[in-house]
Amino acid sequence: MDNYLKATPFFDYNHPAVSAWLQEQLAGVPDDPVEQMKALYLAVRDGIQYNPYVFRAEPHTLSASYALESGETYCIPKAVLLGAAARALGIPSRLGLADVRNHLSSPKLIEWLQSDVFRMHGFIELYLNGRWVKATPAFNQQLCQMMKVDPLEFDGVNDSVFQEFTEDGHAHMEYINDHGVFDDVPFDFILEGLQAAYGHLFTPQGEAGPVSGSLEQDMAGGS
Numbered sequence: 001m002d003n004y005l006k007a008t009p010f011f012d013y014n015h016p017a018v019s020a021w022l023q024e025q026l027a028g029v030p031d032d033p034v035e036q037m038k039a040l041y042l043a044v045r046d047g048i049q050y051n052p053y054v055f056r057a058e059p060h061t062l063s064a065s066y067a068l069e070s071g072e073t074y075c076i077p078k079a080v081l082l083g084a085a086a087r088a089l090g091i092p093s094r095l096g097l098a099d100v101r102n103h104l105s106s107p108k109l110i111e112w113l114q115s116d117v118f119r120m121h122g123f124i125e126l127y128l129n130g131r132w133v134k135a136t137p138a139f140n141q142q143l144c145q146m147m148k149v150d151p152l153e154f155d156g157v158n159d160s161v162f163q164e165f166t167e168d169g170h171a172h173m174e175y176i177n178d179h180g181v182f183d184d185v186p187f188d189f190i191l192e193g194l195q196a197a198y199g200h201l202f203t204p205q206g207e208a209g210p211v212s213g214s215l216e217q218d219m220a221g222g223s
Contacts, residue, residue: 011064
């Protein structure tokens with residue numbers, strides 16, 4: 001279990017920005033692990049905008065501190081930020097990776113990826129009350145409202161994973177492949193998987209950079 005508590009270059013809870021953010025978010029929160037993680041889950045879910053277009057093939061962009069500093073990122077760094085916060089509190093955390101099919105993605109995002117499958121979707125597992133519980137702080141509340149799905153909640157007891165259907169019964173998210181859980185971010189494994197799935201996004205040197213726009217702009221009909 002010790003590996004799930006360590007600070008790493010990705011789970012960098014000893015970074016000043018992460019430490020300051022953690023102290024700010026827990027002000028007034030009861031000294032109870034479940035209540036603390038519920039508060040932190042909401043802080044990550046809604047305080048960091050979900051934006052897949054900012055992906056860069058650079059390791060530091062998957063760290064907890066970078067997620068905070070950038071203010072917008074995608075599922076893996078958001079999960080890592082929540083996991084780093086947990087480790088700072090002595091709560092074990094591990095990163096989960098899966099492939100999901102998003103039935104409600106924007107046409108622009110599907111065109112960019114050339115697929116409706118999101119490879120290497122990230123979530124976090126937290127060890128609370130003697131068991132591992134999944135938490136998925138990816139989609140912020142405003143984006144969920146645009147997609148007409150309820151934002152994922154987290155109660156510290158039940159797994160928080162993407163809904164299979166929207167509130168009006170349409171297909172939303174389908175988990176199609178489980179890559180397992182990891183005590184640290186397996187950057188090379190993630191990059192290899194993304195290059196295999198979305199080779200057109202990478203240069204011959206293996207580089208990939210962010211593009212303009214956001215998923216919220218897509219859903220609002222913006223450019």
